[in-house]
Amino acid sequence: MYIYVLTHFLFLATLIGLPFFPLQVDQFLMAEALISVLLEQLASITIQQVQQQVKLVVDVKKEVANLTHYFRAIEAVLKDAEERQVKEASVKLWLDDLKDVSNEMEDVLDDWNTEILRLQIETQEKEDGNALDTTKKKVCLCIPTAFFCSGQVSRVIFRRDIAQKIKDLNERLATIADIRQKFNLQYTKSSTEHIERQKTTSFVDQTFGRVDEKELLVGKLLSKSNPEGQSPIVIPIVGMGGIGKTTLSQLAYNDKRVQENFKDRIWVCVSDPFDELNIAKTILARLGGNVNSISSDLDAFFECLQKSIEGKKFLLVLDDVWNQDCMKWANLKLHLQKGAVGSKIIVTTRKEEVARMMGAPDNTINLKVLSDENCWSLFAGIAFANSNQDECRNLEPIGREIVKKCKGLPLVAKTLGGLMCCKKEKKEWQDVLSSEIWELHTMEQHVFQPLLLSYYDLTPMIKQCLLYCVTFPKDHVINRKVLIELWMSQGFLVSIGNKKKTIIDIGESYFDDLIRRSFFQNFKKDEFGDIEKCQMHDIVHDFLQYLTRNECLIVEFKGGEKRIELPADNKLSHLTIMFAPYSPFPFSFDHCQRLRTITTFNCKITSLSGELILQLKCVRTLNLSGNNIEEVPDEVGVLVHLRYLDLSSNRRLKKLPDSLCNLVNLQTLRVDGCDGLKKLPEAMGKLTSLQHLHAQGIRHLKLPKSIARLKSLRTLDLWVVIEGEGSGDVEGFRLSELRDMDELQGKLFIRFMGKLKDSAASDAEKAKLVNKKHLLHLVLAFNFDESKGNQSTIQEVVLNALQPNSNLESLQIRGYYGSTLYYPNWTSSLINLKSLTFSRCHVFYYVPLSVLGYLGSLERLRFERMFEVKKVGFEYSLDHQVILFPNLKQLEFDYFPEWEEWDHDENDATSSSPTCFMPRLSTLSIEYCFKLKTLPYFLPRKTPLLQNLIISRCFILSQSCKDRQGPEWSKISHIPNITIEAKIVQNDGV
Missing domain, CATH: 3.40.50.300 (P-loop containing nucleotide triphosphate hydrolases)
Known part of the structure; x- marks a missing residue:
C-alpha cells in the first residue's frame, strides 16, 4: 500500500557510484529486484485510485506504462554503467542524475499514496457519522505539501500538483533513458559474474591460539x-x-x-x-x-x-x-x-x-573470536618478525591498542601485522591507531574481500537491510523487533509474489538469514529460546561503513562541542548522532534535506525547533530516544513521509502534540519510559497505518477510545488499563475496544484497576481475545484491595470471558483473589501453552496443581508471592495410566511464607500408582518458603531427568536436606546439582 521502494536506489546509486576495491559488487541484480517492487507498488496505487473513483493523476495507466518502459530500459544497462563509471566521468554523472530522479520520484509517489490514504480516512469518517465530532475541533487532518518555504507550510498538496510532478519526473526519466544510448551501454542479462575466490590448501602458514x-x-x-x-x-x-x-x-x-x-x-x-x-x-x-x-x-x-x-x-x-x-x-x-x-x-x-x-x-x-592475548600473539608474531627487542618494547603499547581493533578476528590481526611489519617509527604506528579500519588501504583486499563474498551471497533485498545496520554504533545491542520495524520504515520489507507473508514475517526471515550467515553475534535469547538481541562484529560494521561512506554518517561529539556543521552538497541519507551535549538540537539540515534517517545514541538533546522539523521533509525514521526533550513541536505533523518515531525514555516529555495524528503513514510509535506522559492524543484513530505502539514503563497511560479504529495494529506494548468503579473516567478506554484488533501479535497486558465494574464481564467477552490468533503472550492483572470487598466471583466471570486463542504460548495471572487458586474454564484449551505464571494471587489456603497436568506443551510453571497459601496439592483420583505435565521442565515456587505442606495421598509413596508426574522435569526451585517441611513425594522415582534442585531461604526444609543426612535427603540423592541456600552440591548420587 505504501511507496517505500525507490529509497533503495539511494544505496544502489551510492554503491555503483563509488570507485570500489578490486572486487565488483553485484548491484545490477539489486536494481532488477527493486524495479520489480516499484512497478508492483505503482500498480497497487493505480488500483486504489480506481477504487476511490477519483483521478489524482490523469491518464494514470499511461504514466505507469511510461515509467515501466523507462525503468526497464535503464535496468538493462545498469551493470555496464556501473563498470564504466569509474573511468568515464560522463557515465558517472548519468548515474547521479538517475539517483536524483529516483529520490524525488519516491517522495512524489509517497505524496500520491498519502493523498489516497487521506481520501480513505475521509470516507471512513463520513461512514462513522459524527463519531469523531468531539475531536475535530482539536485536530484537523491536513496533509501538507512535501515542500516548504521560509519555515512555514506553503500550502496543502493539490491533486493537480501530484499529477504535474509525476509528469515532470517521467519526462526527466525519459531523458535519462534516452541519454544512455549516447554511451553505447551494453545490454546485460540478469546472470552475475562470481567474485574470484582465493584457493586454499592443506598447508598451514601460521599457528595461533586455537x-x-x-x-x-x-x-x-x-x-x-x-x-x-x-x-x-x-x-x-x-x-x-x-x-x-x-x-x-x-x-x-x-x-x-x-x-x-x-x-x-x-x-x-x-x-x-x-x-x-x-x-x-x-x-x-x-x-x-x-x-x-x-x-x-x-x-x-x-x-x-x-x-x-x-x-x-x-x-x-x-x-x-x-x-x-x-x-x-x-x-x-x-x-x-x-x-x-x-x-x-x-x-x-x-x-x-x-x-x-x-x-x-x-x-x-x-567458531568464536580469539581472546585478546591470542590475538596479540598472532599480530606480534608477524609485526615484529624483523624487529629487535628495543623496537618491540618501544612499539608494544601502541601495538596492543591496535590489536583491540581486531576484536578477536584472526584475519584482521594477520593483515594489520603484515601492515605494521615494515613500519618502524612510532608516528607511523600512531597514525594507524588513529585511523578507522576501513580507511586503511590494505584492508580492502585482505579483510573486506572475505566479507564481500558473504555480502555478495545475499539476495538484493537482504543486502539493503544489512547496509542499514551501519546506522547503529559499534557494539550496540540490536533488538530484533526494533531492527525489523526500522527496516519496515525504510521500505525494505516488500513481498513480491508471496501475498501470504506479512511484512513482519519477511523481516523475521531476513534477520534469521543474516544470523545464519554469521553477520550477527553475541545472541541473547528469551525464555522460549528465540533470539531477542544480538550485536555486530566491529569489522562487519567497518565493512558496511566502507560500502555506505557517502550516504551514512556517524557523528560523535567530543571535547565539549555543542554544534557541528554538516558539509554542503553532501549525499547523506542516514545520520547517526552520538554523545550530543545537554543543549538544543545541535544541527541544521539546510544542506542535507534528503535525509531518510536521523537517530541519536547517548545524547542529551533538550529541544528541537519547529524550523528544524520543517527541514526534514523526506525523513522516514526519526529516533530521539534517551534525550531530555520536554516538548515535541506541532510542526511534526507535516512529516508526511515519517514511518517510525521513537521518543522513548524522554522522561520530561509530558504530552504529544495533536498534530501527531496527521502522520497517516506512521507505522511505529515508541514512547517507552516517558514517565511524564499521561495520555495519548484523542485523534489517534486517524493513524490508520499504525502497526506498532510501544509505551512500556508508563503508569496509568490513558488510551483514547479512537484507538479502536486501528484495525492494522499488531503491537500494543503497554498496559491496557481498565478503570474500576469510582475512577470518574466515564469515557475511558474499555476492554470492548479491542474487539476489531484481530491482527494483534506478541504480548498483551491488561490491568484492572480498583473494584471491577458491573460491565467488566460483558466488555471482556466483547474483546474477543479468542479471535486474536497471532497473540502469543497474555498478562492479566487484577488490583486487589480489601476495602473494595470480595470480588472473587466477578473475577472468575471476567477471567472466563477473556478466553485467548489456543495459539497462546505464555500466560500470567496476577492479583487474583479467592480462597483457592482458580483456573479459568478455558485453561485446558491452551494446547500450545509453554509458560504459565501465577503472581501475587491472594489465595487464602490452597493451590491445586494436578488440574494443570493435562497441558501437554507446558514447559515452565511458576508460582510467586502467594502470601497466605498453606497447602499445595498433587491430588488425583484415577484408575488408569495417565501422564501429568508430560513436558514440564521447570517448576518454581517463590515466596510462600505460610506454606506448610504438600497435599497428596500418604500411601502413594509406596503404592504402584498408574499416574506419572512430570517425567521431563529438569529444574525444581523452592525459595522463601519459610515453613515448608518436606519435598514432594514423587521426586525419588518419577523424575529421572531432574538435574537441578534449588532450595533457598527455606529454613526448615534446608535443615532436612543438609549435610547429606537429613530426613529428606533420600528423596534427592539422585539429583546431580543441588543448591541449598547459596551452596552448590555436586552430587555423586550416593
Whole structure:
C-alpha cells in the first residue's frame, strides 16, 4: 500500500557510484529486484485510485506504462554503467542524475499514496457519522505539501500538483533513458559474474591460539563412535569470514595423531559454485587415480570414486562450502559411503544452512573470536618478525591498542601485522591507531574481500537491510523487533509474489538469514529460546561503513562541542548522532534535506525547533530516544513521509502534540519510559497505518477510545488499563475496544484497576481475545484491595470471558483473589501453552496443581508471592495410566511464607500408582518458603531427568536436606546439582 521502494536506489546509486576495491559488487541484480517492487507498488496505487473513483493523476495507466518502459530500459544497462563509471566521468554523472530522479520520484509517489490514504480516512469518517465530532475541533487532518518555504507550510498538496510532478519526473526519466544510448551501454542479462575466490590448501602458514578448538576437532576426528552406522561422519566448522575456519582445519589436518589415524587424507577447496565433477576429480587425483583416462561423464567419475575409496578410512576436507542444494550434496555423499567405518569429512562454511543440510547438528563447531592475548600473539608474531627487542618494547603499547581493533578476528590481526611489519617509527604506528579500519588501504583486499563474498551471497533485498545496520554504533545491542520495524520504515520489507507473508514475517526471515550467515553475534535469547538481541562484529560494521561512506554518517561529539556543521552538497541519507551535549538540537539540515534517517545514541538533546522539523521533509525514521526533550513541536505533523518515531525514555516529555495524528503513514510509535506522559492524543484513530505502539514503563497511560479504529495494529506494548468503579473516567478506554484488533501479535497486558465494574464481564467477552490468533503472550492483572470487598466471583466471570486463542504460548495471572487458586474454564484449551505464571494471587489456603497436568506443551510453571497459601496439592483420583505435565521442565515456587505442606495421598509413596508426574522435569526451585517441611513425594522415582534442585531461604526444609543426612535427603540423592541456600552440591548420587 505504501511507496517505500525507490529509497533503495539511494544505496544502489551510492554503491555503483563509488570507485570500489578490486572486487565488483553485484548491484545490477539489486536494481532488477527493486524495479520489480516499484512497478508492483505503482500498480497497487493505480488500483486504489480506481477504487476511490477519483483521478489524482490523469491518464494514470499511461504514466505507469511510461515509467515501466523507462525503468526497464535503464535496468538493462545498469551493470555496464556501473563498470564504466569509474573511468568515464560522463557515465558517472548519468548515474547521479538517475539517483536524483529516483529520490524525488519516491517522495512524489509517497505524496500520491498519502493523498489516497487521506481520501480513505475521509470516507471512513463520513461512514462513522459524527463519531469523531468531539475531536475535530482539536485536530484537523491536513496533509501538507512535501515542500516548504521560509519555515512555514506553503500550502496543502493539490491533486493537480501530484499529477504535474509525476509528469515532470517521467519526462526527466525519459531523458535519462534516452541519454544512455549516447554511451553505447551494453545490454546485460540478469546472470552475475562470481567474485574470484582465493584457493586454499592443506598447508598451514601460521599457528595461533586455537588450542582448545583444535583438540576438540582432533577428538571428533579420532572418535570411534559411529551413530546409527553413519559413514562417513560429517564435522562442519561454521563462522564468519576471516575467523579462522580454514586455519583450524589445516591445524587438525596436519596433526601427527590425525596423520597416523588416516592414511588417506584429501583437501578440496570447494568455494562456489559447488561442482561435483571437480570435487570428484580432486579426490581421485589425491588417491592416485588417473583422472585423464576417465570420460568427462559425472557417473563415470563417481563410479571410479567409489572403487577408489572402498574399504579405506579417509579424511576429506571440503573447505569453503556455500552450496545449499541438498540434492548435490546427497549425490556426492552417496558415493563416499563405500569408505571404511571411521571415515570423516570436515566442512568449513559461513552458513548454518549448510551444516544443517549436511545433517550434522551435533558435530558442528561454531567458531568464536580469539581472546585478546591470542590475538596479540598472532599480530606480534608477524609485526615484529624483523624487529629487535628495543623496537618491540618501544612499539608494544601502541601495538596492543591496535590489536583491540581486531576484536578477536584472526584475519584482521594477520593483515594489520603484515601492515605494521615494515613500519618502524612510532608516528607511523600512531597514525594507524588513529585511523578507522576501513580507511586503511590494505584492508580492502585482505579483510573486506572475505566479507564481500558473504555480502555478495545475499539476495538484493537482504543486502539493503544489512547496509542499514551501519546506522547503529559499534557494539550496540540490536533488538530484533526494533531492527525489523526500522527496516519496515525504510521500505525494505516488500513481498513480491508471496501475498501470504506479512511484512513482519519477511523481516523475521531476513534477520534469521543474516544470523545464519554469521553477520550477527553475541545472541541473547528469551525464555522460549528465540533470539531477542544480538550485536555486530566491529569489522562487519567497518565493512558496511566502507560500502555506505557517502550516504551514512556517524557523528560523535567530543571535547565539549555543542554544534557541528554538516558539509554542503553532501549525499547523506542516514545520520547517526552520538554523545550530543545537554543543549538544543545541535544541527541544521539546510544542506542535507534528503535525509531518510536521523537517530541519536547517548545524547542529551533538550529541544528541537519547529524550523528544524520543517527541514526534514523526506525523513522516514526519526529516533530521539534517551534525550531530555520536554516538548515535541506541532510542526511534526507535516512529516508526511515519517514511518517510525521513537521518543522513548524522554522522561520530561509530558504530552504529544495533536498534530501527531496527521502522520497517516506512521507505522511505529515508541514512547517507552516517558514517565511524564499521561495520555495519548484523542485523534489517534486517524493513524490508520499504525502497526506498532510501544509505551512500556508508563503508569496509568490513558488510551483514547479512537484507538479502536486501528484495525492494522499488531503491537500494543503497554498496559491496557481498565478503570474500576469510582475512577470518574466515564469515557475511558474499555476492554470492548479491542474487539476489531484481530491482527494483534506478541504480548498483551491488561490491568484492572480498583473494584471491577458491573460491565467488566460483558466488555471482556466483547474483546474477543479468542479471535486474536497471532497473540502469543497474555498478562492479566487484577488490583486487589480489601476495602473494595470480595470480588472473587466477578473475577472468575471476567477471567472466563477473556478466553485467548489456543495459539497462546505464555500466560500470567496476577492479583487474583479467592480462597483457592482458580483456573479459568478455558485453561485446558491452551494446547500450545509453554509458560504459565501465577503472581501475587491472594489465595487464602490452597493451590491445586494436578488440574494443570493435562497441558501437554507446558514447559515452565511458576508460582510467586502467594502470601497466605498453606497447602499445595498433587491430588488425583484415577484408575488408569495417565501422564501429568508430560513436558514440564521447570517448576518454581517463590515466596510462600505460610506454606506448610504438600497435599497428596500418604500411601502413594509406596503404592504402584498408574499416574506419572512430570517425567521431563529438569529444574525444581523452592525459595522463601519459610515453613515448608518436606519435598514432594514423587521426586525419588518419577523424575529421572531432574538435574537441578534449588532450595533457598527455606529454613526448615534446608535443615532436612543438609549435610547429606537429613530426613529428606533420600528423596534427592539422585539429583546431580543441588543448591541449598547459596551452596552448590555436586552430587555423586550416593
